[in-house]
Amino acid sequence: xxxxxxxxxxxxxxxxxxxxxxxxxxxxxxxxxxxxxxxxxxxxxxxxxxxxxxxxxxxxxxxxxxxxxxxxxxxxxxxxxxxxxxxxxxxxxxxxxxxxxxxxxxxxxxxxxxxxxxxxxxxxxxxxxxxxxxxxxxxxxxxxxxxxxxxxxxxxxxxxxxxxxxxxxxxxxxxxxxxxxxxxxxxxxxxxxxxxxxxxxxxxxxxxxxxxxxxxxxxxxxxxxxxxxxxxxxxxxxxxxxxxxxxxxxxxxxxxxxx
Amino acid sequence: xxxxxxxxxxxxxxxxxxxxxxxxxxxxxxxxxxxxxxxxxxxxxxxxxxxxxxxxxxxxxxxxxxxxxxxxxxxxxxxxxxxxxxxxxxxxxxxxxxxxxxxxxxxxxxxxxxxxxxxxxxxxxxxxxxxxxxxxxxxxxxxxxxxxxxxxxxxxxxxxxxxxxxxxxxxxxxxxxxxxxxxxxxxxxxxxxxxxxxxxxxxxxxxxxxxxxxxxxxxxxxxxxxxxxxxxxxxxxxxxxxxxxxxxxxxxxxxxxxx
Numbered sequence: 001x002x003x004x005x006x007x008x009x010x011x012x013x014x015x016x017x018x019x020x021x022x023x024x025x026x027x028x029x030x031x032x033x034x035x036x037x038x039x040x041x042x043x044x045x046x047x048x049x050x051x052x053x054x055x056x057x058x059x060x061x062x063x064x065x066x067x068x069x070x071x072x073x074x075x076x077x078x079x080x081x082x083x084x085x086x087x088x089x090x091x092x093x094x095x096x097x098x099x100x101x102x103x104x105x106x107x108x109x110x111x112x113x114x115x116x117x118x119x120x121x122x123x124x125x126x127x128x129x130x131x132x133x134x135x136x137x138x139x140x141x142x143x144x145x146x147x148x149x150x151x152x153x154x155x156x157x158x159x160x161x162x163x164x165x166x167x168x169x170x171x172x173x174x175x176x177x178x179x180x181x182x183x184x185x186x187x188x189x190x191x192x193x194x195x196x197x198x199x200x201x202x203x204x205x206x207x208x209x210x211x212x213x214x215x216x217x218x219x220x221x222x223x224x225x226x227x228x229x230x231x232x233x234x235x236x237x238x239x240x241x242x243x244x245x246x247x248x249x250x251x252x253x254x255x256x257x258x259x
Numbered sequence: 260x261x262x263x264x265x266x267x268x269x270x271x272x273x274x275x276x277x278x279x280x281x282x283x284x285x286x287x288x289x290x291x292x293x294x295x296x297x298x299x300x301x302x303x304x305x306x307x308x309x310x311x312x313x314x315x316x317x318x319x320x321x322x323x324x325x326x327x328x329x330x331x332x333x334x335x336x337x338x339x340x341x342x343x344x345x346x347x348x349x350x351x352x353x354x355x356x357x358x359x360x361x362x363x364x365x366x367x368x369x370x371x372x373x374x375x376x377x378x379x380x381x382x383x384x385x386x387x388x389x390x391x392x393x394x395x396x397x398x399x400x401x402x403x404x405x406x407x408x409x410x411x412x413x414x415x416x417x418x419x420x421x422x423x424x425x426x427x428x429x430x431x432x433x434x435x436x437x438x439x440x441x442x443x444x445x446x447x448x449x450x451x452x453x454x455x456x457x458x459x460x461x462x463x464x465x466x467x468x469x470x471x472x473x474x475x476x477x478x479x480x481x482x483x484x485x486x487x488x489x490x491x492x493x494x495x496x497x498x499x500x501x502x503x504x505x506x507x508x509x510x511x512x513x514x515x516x517x518x
Contacts, residue, residue, distance in 0.1 A: 126385060130504040139497035159504070166499060235514075238398035240425060244510065245389040245418070251507035252514050255494075 004053070005080040011051065012079075015087055015099055022150045029102050031152035033165075034089060036062035036096040039069050041162035048101040049073040055084050055095030062096060069098060089154035102152065105142070105170045107181060114141030114209045115257040116185075120175050120225055121148030121216040122246055129159020130247035131214075135167055138254040142168030144211065146175035179211065179228035188212040189221050189229035190253055192243040196232035199256045212253050217246045263312070264339040270310065271338075274346055274358055281409045288361050290411035292424075293348060295321035295355040298328050300421035307360040308332040314343050314354030321355060328357060348413035361411065364401070364429045366440060373400030373468045374516040375444075379434050379484055380407030380475040381505055388418020389506035390473075394426055397513040401427030403470065405434035438470065438487035447471040448480050448488035449512055451502040455491035458515045471512050476505045 004012060017024045018032040025031050030050060033039055036058065043049055052073045059066050059078070070076055079087070084095045110116070117135060122128050128151055135143050145151060151164045172178040179187050186208045190199070203210060213229060215221030226232065235244065235252050243249070263271060276283045277291040284290050289309060292298055295317065302308055311332045318325050318337070329335055338346070343354045369375070376394060381387050387410055394402050404410060410423045431437040438446050445467045449458070462469060472488060474480030485491065494503065494511050502508070 130507055133504055134507045136498040137494075137496040137503050161501075162499070235396075237396040239395040240421070242420075244396050245392055245506065247504065248389055248393045248506055248510035251503065251510050255511050255514070 001076055001078045003078045004083055007083055007086045011077070012083055012086060015053070015097065018099065019087065019089060019154050022153065025152050030099050031102060032087070032154065033098045033100050033157060034087070034093065034096070034154060035158065036065035036094045038157065038162055039096050039098040040065035042098060042100050042165045043068045043072045045165045047103065047165050049098045050101060051075045051099040053077050053079045053087065053097040055079055055081055057081070058095030062094065066096060069096070073098065089158070103169070105168055107170065107178065109168065109170065110182065110209070111141050112184060112209055113207065116140060116142050116144055116211045117250055117254055118144035118146070118175055118211050118213045119149045120146045120213060120221055122214070123148070123217055124246070125150065125153040125155035126159045127217065127245070127247040128153065128156040129164070131250045132160035132164040132167060134247070134251040134254050136163035139258050140254050142170060144170045144172065144175070144178065146172055175213065176224040176228040179225065182211060185209040185211045186231070187229040188231050188233045189226040190214050190249065191220060191226070191232050191234055192237065193232065193234055194236065196234035198236055199233045199253060202231065202233050203256050203259060210257055212257055214246060214250050214253065260335055260337045262337040263342055266342055266345045270336070271342055271345060274312070274356065277358065278346065278348060278413050281412065284411050289358050290361060291346070291413065292357045292359050292416060293346070293352065293355070293413060294417065295324035295353045297416065297421055298355050298357040299324035301357060301359050301424045302327045302331040304424045306362065306424050308357045309360060310334045310358040312336050312338045312346065312356040314338055314340050316340070317354030321353065325355060328355070332357065348417070362428070364427055366429060366437065368427065368429065369441065369468070370400050371443060371468055372466065375399060375401050375403055375470045376509055376513055377403035377405070377434055377470050377472045378408045379405045379472060379480055381473070382407070382476055383505070384409065384412040384414035385418045386476065386504070386506040387412065387415040388423070390509045391419035391423040391426055393506070393510040393513050395422035398517050399513050401429060403429045403431065403434070403437060405431055434472065435483040435487040438484065441470060444468040444470045445490070446488040447490055447492045448485040449473055449508065450479060450485070450491050450493055451496065452491065452493055453495065455493035457495055458492045458512060461490065461492050462515050462518060469516055471516055473505060473509050473512065
C-alpha cells in the first residue's frame with residue numbers, strides 16, 4: 001500500500017474538503033466516511049468506494065472491517081496517525097476513512113404503496129442522522145431529501161450508524177415540485193397545529209402510498225410544500241411545549257406511517 | 260442594579276462552576292440557566308431563582324423577559340458583555356442568566372394512575388433535553404431520573420426548551436431501588452430485543468400507572484433495572500439498524516404510554 005504522511009497531500013486535502021463542505025460534496029457527488037464499521041457497512045451495502053485510507057494501527061486493530069473495504073476499493077493508502085487526525089471529525093480517530101459516491105435514486109424508484117418521510121431543510125446533523133436511523137429501524141420504504149438537508153455531513157453520517165448507506169434515499173432540488181409529480185401518493189404536511197388532522201386517524205385509512213413531510217427545526221415546512229400536500233397532519237401535543245424535537249417528531253410519524 | 264465587570268468576580272466564578280460541573284450542581288442543588296426566554300420560563304414556572312445576571316443590552320432588548328425574572332428574584336446584577344461571554348455556553352449570548360434551585364419531587368408525588376418514563380444514564384445532553392421536551396409535549400405525568408442523567412447540563416436545558424423547568428421530575432440515586440418501591444405501577448424495561456413484548460400490546464391493556472425505563476445510548480438498561488421491572492417491552496425494528504436513537508425511542512414509548 002502506498003503511504004501518505006504529508007498532511008498537505010492533494011488526496012488528503014480533497015478528502016478534508018469533502019468532510020468540511022456540503023457544496024463540495026454536492027458538486028463532486030462524493031463524501032468522506034469515517035470509522036471502521038461505517039466504512040465496512042458502505043462496502044457491504046454496495047456503496048461505491050472510490051478511495052480508502054487506513055493507519056497501520058487500524059489495519060491491525062480492525063482487520064475484518066479493513067479487508068471488507070479493500071475487497072471493493074481499488075485505491076487504498078496507508079496514512080500516518082497525523083494525517084488521520086487531520087481527516088477525522090473526532091478527537092480519537094479509528095484511522096479508517098473512505099471516499100464514497102452518493103447513490104442517485106430517481107423518482108421512478110418510489111414504490112407505489114410505499115411509506116416515506118420527506119425532509120425539508122433539517123439543519124442539525126444529529127437530527128438528520130437520527131431520522132435516517134429511525135426510518136430504517138421502523139421500516140420506511142425510503143427518505144426524500146430536499147436541498148437544505150445534508151445527510152453526508154460527517155456528524156450526520158455518524159449519528160445514522162450506517163442507515164444512510166442502506167436506505168433508499170431520493171434527493172430533489174425542490175420538494176414542492178417533487179410532490180406535484182407524486183400525485184399517486186397521499187401527501188401529508190406535518191405541522192405543530194392542533195387544527196390539523198391527528199396523524200393516528202390518517203395513516204390507517206388508506207392503502208395508498210404516503211409521503212409525510214417534516215420541516216425545519218425552527219421554521220417548520222414552507223408554505224410552498226404545505227400547499228403541495230393533500231392534507232395537514234399533526235401529533236397532538238399538551239402542556240406549554242410548542243413542538244417536538246424534529247427527530248422525535250419524525251420517529252413518531254414514521255411509527256404511525258408503518259402502524 | 261449593582262454592576263459586575265470582573266470576569267473573576269466570585270459570583271461569576273460560582274455561576275461558571277455550576278455550568279461546567281455536574282457534581283457542583285448536585286452538591287449545591289443549583290444550576291445556571293441561560294437565555295431570555297428560558298429564564299423567564301423558570302420565573303413563570305415557579306422555579307426558585309436565586310440570582311440573575313443581565314447585560315445592559317439584554318435589559319433593553321428583552322425587557323419583558325427580564326422584568327419577569329426581576330419580579331421573582333431579589334438579587335439581580337448588571338454584567339458586562341465580556342462577563343456574559345464567560346458565562347455563556349454559546350458564542351452569541353443573549354446576556355440573560357439565572358441561578359436556579361433544583362426542585363425536589365418525592366416518590367410520594369407519583370400519581371397512582373400516571374404514565375412515566377424513567378431514564379437510566381442517558382449520556383448525551385441533546386438526547387436528555389429532547390426527551391424532556393417529548394415528555395411534556397406528549398403529556399406524560401413526569402420523568403424519573405437516575406444518577407447518571409443530567410438534565411441541568413446547559414446543553415440539555417437548552418434542548419429541553421423550558422420543559423425541564425415545568426415537568427414533574429423525580430430524581431433517584433438507584434433506579435432499581437426506586438422501582439422496587441413502586442410496586443403499584445406496571446414497570447416496563449424497554450430493550451432492543453425482538454423477543455420482548457411489543458409496546459403496542461402492553462400499554463392499552465391496563466388502567467394501572469406505568470413506569471417505562473429507557474437505558475443508556477450505548478449499553479441500554481442495567482441488568483439490575485431490568486430485574487426490577489415486571490416486563491420487557493420493545494419497539495419492533497426492521498432492517499440492519501440495531502436500535503433507535505435514545506430520544507427517538509423515548510418519543511415513541513411516551514407516545515404509546517399515552518395512546
